[in-house]
Amino acid sequence: MHIGLGLPISDPTVLLDWARRAEAGPFSTLGLLDRLAYDNPEPMVALSMIAGATSRIKVQTEVLIAPLREPSLLAKQAATLDRMSGGRFVLGVGVGGREDDHVASGTDLRTRGRRLDEQLELMRRLWSGEAHSAGCGPIGPAPLRTAGPEILFGGFQPAALDRVGRFGGGFLAAAAPSWAGGLFDSVRRSWTEHGRDGAPRIVAQVNVALGAPDVVEDARASMGAYYAFSGRADYMLDGMLTTPADIRSAIKQFDDLGADELMLYCYGADADQVDRLADAIA
Template identity: 75%
Template sequence: MNIGLGLPISDPAVLLDWARRAEAGPFSTLGLLDRLVYDNPEPLVTLAVIAGATSRVRVQTEVLLAPLREPALLAKQAATLDRLSGGRLVLGIGIGGRMDDHLAANTDIRTRGRRLDEQMAVLRRVWAGHPYGDEVGPIGPAPARPGGPEVLFGGFQPAALERVARWGDGFLAAAPLALVGGLIDTVRAAWTAHGRSGSPRIVAQVNVALGPEDVVDDARRAMSAYYAFTGRPEYMVSGMLTTADGIRSAIGQFADLGADEVMLYCHGRDPDQVDRIAEIL
């Protein structure tokens, strides 16, 4: 079981400290959220800096809101980061459900799922080295990983789960434990129905905060602000794990469901959490 860390977004200045500590610890991956109309660092830019400050850990968007972006440029950006990081990029992708993000990007929220499918066709074509179109040649550079960086899809609706089998390499299961098992079963069934060999990689996610009361309170405030758009931020905050036993138990339950990796997502800024979490693992 691999264990990754989701990075806090409230203070970009601390992220390199987080990254260097994680690199020295038992962690496999560093993940970063994506929003447009929010006070967060842009994930591809930030993960490029983090990749340059590390040599081992993977860097993962969790999830990149692809429909907000132009596909040819996204393909080039992802391939460049994958190449420069030595194949350490994991491109977690989702459609995004915040109206303000789509208004700022001048994209139609009603067609975001269809747009993502069209984008994936472009991304796969570009990463394979094929011409972009009839009058446009290939777009480089070639990614380090043949065929492009690993792509994981997040989501809960049937179309999102089926997209894993059509375009992806795995599933980002960012859902409560009570729901994750059914989502994973649906993804695996779609994988088989599409004639895919092997099995999808399953990456689970759980929100955590470990440390003194002020650290936990900081995490709760940041998480509540991030999920305020839902109208039920207290529901999301209530699922945050704040004890060593709780975190270890969740990891064990995700392992029982067949997860390949668990991302422990931290909303609190204190980088000492990296060392505390490493100790309980």
């Protein structure tokens, strides 16, 4: 099982340092979450800079709230990043659920699931080189593969899980091992029911902070602010792993469940965590 890092969002200026350290270590992927009405870096822009500052490690949206975006432009951005990174870009997408994001983008929260399905259909057509419509031709550049960059789907509802089988790609599970296994089974069942060859790629995620008490407190404050809207911030914070032993235990549990990759998501800005996490998983 591969191990990736989820990047902190509190200070965009530290991200290149994180990326270069991670590339020199054992990590497979760098992930970055998405919000619009929040103080976080825009992930497509930030990951483009990170891809330019690295040469091996994958860059991944985790997840991009696609319904906030115009799909033709998103298809063009994703194909460009896919080509310029040498195929290292992974497009993790989801519907989101924060009303203020939709207010800011002028989109309808109630139709976000249907909008995502329509976006995916259009983007796949554009990536394959088809014309946009009767009045508009193809939109390039072409991605490295006809099907476009690898897509991961985040979410918990049946419709979200079924997108993995409907559209192909993989699943991004921000769930504890105790209930992630059921989600993995649902995704694999969808894959089979839709007649897909092989198996879906399964990517799990846990929240971590490793360091002195001030490092952990910085991570807790940032994560608590991010989840404050949900009314469940304390529950999320209770799941943060703060010791090497707990992190190694989670790695084993997800490995036993058959995950292909585990993202260690960091909210604290201290880049020395990269080295500590590398030592913890060695």
